[in-house]
Every structure is written in C-alpha cells, then in structure tokens.
Amino acid sequence: MKYTYLGPEGTFSEAALLSVPGADDAERIPSVSVPAALAKVRDRSVDAAMVPIENSVEGGVTATLDAIGAGDDLRIVREVLVPIRFVLIGAPGKTLDDVRVVSTHSHAWAQVRGWMDEALPEVDYLPSSSTAAAAVAFLDNEAPGYDAAVCSPIVPEQHPELNLLATDIGDNVNAVTRFVLVTAARNGLPRPEPTGADKTTVVVPLPEDSAGALMGLLEQFAARGVNLSRIESRPTGEALGSYFFSIDAEGHLDNLRMRNALRGLHRVSPGVKFLGSYPRADGKEPLLDTHHSDEAFSRADEWVDNL
Numbered sequence: 261m262k263y264t265y266l267g268p269e270g271t272f273s274e275a276a277l278l279s280v281p282g283a284d285d286a287e288r289i290p291s292v293s294v295p296a297a298l299a300k301v302r303d304r305s306v307d308a309a310m311v312p313i314e315n316s317v318e319g320g321v322t323a324t325l326d327a328i329g330a331g332d333d334l335r336i337v338r339e340v341l342v343p344i345r346f347v348l349i350g351a352p353g354k355t356l357d358d359v360r361v362v363s364t365h366s367h368a369w370a371q372v373r374g375w376m377d378e379a380l381p382e383v384d385y386l387p388s389s390s391t392a393a394a395a396v397a398f399l400d401n402e403a404p405g406y407d408a409a410v411c412s413p414i415v416p417e418q419h420p421e422l423n424l425l426a427t428d429i430g431d432n433v434n435a436v437t438r439f440v441l442v443t444a445a446r447n448g449l450p451r452p453e454p455t456g457a458d459k460t461t462v463v464v465p466l467p468e469d470s471a472g473a474l475m476g477l478l479e480q481f482a483a484r485g486v487n488l489s490r491i492e493s494r495p496t497g498e499a500l501g502s503y504f505f506s507i508d509a510e511g512h513l514d515n516l517r518m519r520n521a522l523r524g525l526h527r528v529s530p531g532v533k534f535l536g537s538y539p540r541a542d543g544k545e546p547l548l549d550t551h552h553s554d555e556a557f558s559r560a561d562e563w564v565d566n567l
C-alpha cells in the first residue's frame with residue numbers, strides 16, 4: 261500500500277495515518293492540501309489518503325466534505341479518532357512578547373482562540389496549509405512572515421532545535437478530530453466487512469421546490485430504524501438555495517435496514533452518492549429494535565414474495 265496525507269511530516273493527519281496497521285512501514289507521500297491528496301487517489305498514484313473530516317470543536321472540515329462529495333469515485337474505508345493537543349513554536353530567537361503574527365491551519369486556530377485572547381490578545385492570524393507546514397518553515401532560517409506557529413507536540417519532538425514557547429494551548433482538553441482513510445471506489449481492494457459497529461457515509465442532494473424535502477430524506481432512515489451520527493448541509497455552489505447533505509448513518513451497506521434506507525433515498529433523491537461503509541472507530545454498536553433486524557427484513561420480504 262502507498263499512502264498520502266495532509267503533510268508535511270508532523271501533522272495530525274500523519275499521526276492518524278500512522279495508527280493504521282502497516283502504515284508505518286508503507287510508503288507515505290505528503291500532500292499540500294486535502295484536494296491534492298484526493299487527486300492522488302483519483303489518479304491512482306497512491307492507494308489511499310488520510311484526511312481530516314470532522315472535529316469536536318469546529319464541526320465538519322468543509323474542504324474535505326466538499327472534495328470527497330465531488331464525484332462518486334471515492335470510498336471511505338476507515339475512520340480514526342485523534343486526541344488533539346497544541347503547542348506554540350516561535351521563530352528563532354523570539355520570545356512570547358515578540359509574537360505579533362501567528363500562523364497555523366484554520367482548524368487549529370479555531371481551537372486555540374481562547375488561549376490567544378488571554379496570552380496574546382493583539383495577535384494577527386495568517387492561515388497555513390497545515391499545522392506542521394507553519395512550524396517547519398522556521399527550520400529554513402528565512403523569515404516566513406509570522407512570528408509563531410501552532411502545531412502538534414510531535415513537531416518539536418522531531419525537531420528539538422525549534423523554539424518551543426508554550427505547551428497545551430488548546431482551549432478544550434477533550435478536543436478530538438476524526439480522520440478518514442479514502443480509496444478509489446473500484447480499486448480491487450477488499451471492501452470493509454460489517455463488524456456490527458459500522459458507519460455509512462452518503463452525500464444527498466436536497467430535492468428542490470418540494471415542501472418537506474428534508475423530511476422526505478430523513479424519513480428514509482427513520483422508517484428503517486437507522487440512526488444518524490452526523491448530518492451537515494453544504495451549498496452545491498450552483499445557485500443560492502441549492503444544497504446537499506453530507507450524512508453519516510449507523511450501520512453497513514450489508515445490513516438490510518441500510519439497503520432499504522438507501523433504496524428509499526435513491527427514490528427521493530436519485531443523485532445520492534454512496535461514500536462507503538466502514539468500522540466505527542469507537543466500536544459503539546447501534547441500538548436496534550427487533551423489527552429492524554436483518555431477520556425481520558428478510559421475513560417481511562419472504563412474506564410479500566409469497567403473497
């Protein structure tokens with residue numbers, strides 16, 4: 261297997277990838293952005309990409325949701341949860357008092373704003389492509405246009421020569437980011453088998469000019485006893501008011517309740533895209549009524565077939 265991730269080395273995405281069995285010995289190619297990582301999957305120059313999709317403080321990573329949802333040629337095959345801690349790295353020779361401009365990934369910035377308001381209330385923010393990219397720029401000895409970078413504690417561990425100004429600067433000690441491993445849809449690799457604790461991700465365009473359209477989508481899941489663990493609306497970019505929904509539902513494509521829900525979704529929104537069924541990182545099994553079990557669906561099909 262050949263992997264890519266939001267790089268360079270030392271990002272949270274790389275930490276997520278390294279938790280995948282076998283990835284530490286595999287070829288790992290950093291990408292400069294999430295779309296660039298997914299492009300490598302699409303053109304088959306790698307087998308899989310590890311990208312951030314959701315965090316417990318900021319919500320969905322919209323760049324990832326949009327990039328995976330464009331086209332139905334990608335599949336999520338695994339999710340990984342990474343606890344997030346942040347440190348502040350200064351430019352060489354700078355102290356906390358010298359910091360006027362801080363650079364990091366936008367999701368990291370959102371998670372240290374409280375600490376910044378307390379410690380560095382006047383500071384300006386400069387976005388970077390990733391946390392590690394902002395920090396390792398100081399290694400090049402050139403002035404990168406900012407005085408400090410927010411990144412993972414892994415970066416100063418890998419580069420002890422960096423100027424560590426502060427540790428544990430995250431506003432929420434329980435912050436967790438969810439990453440997904442994405443492959444090409446029909447790449448010949450085995451699909452993740454059902455484990456009993458799975459998730460299915462779909463992208464569903466909201467049918468337009470129809471009252472109760474969202475209810476029409478949701479009732480496809482509700483009527484089959486399929487619980488949702490995330491639902492987010494995103495603009496399609498085509499016109500004001502044109503939206504799709506990115507949805508995670510509990511269960512696997514092989515569960516009859518899920519197959520029936522997906523059939524229903526396709527009837528009300530034929531543009532629905534299936535982005536994969538994969539094991540839940542937390543192993544939590546769904547609460548199921550007996551009338552939503554595979555046996556109950558099979559018995560009902562059998563009954564109708566014999567009428």
Ligand SMILES: O=C(O)C(=O)Cc1ccccc1
Pocket residue numbers: 266270271272273274312315344365367368389390391392437
């Ligand atoms: O920039 C990184 O290190 C990433 O992997 C993206 C990210 C940034 C902040 C929190 C979680 C993931």
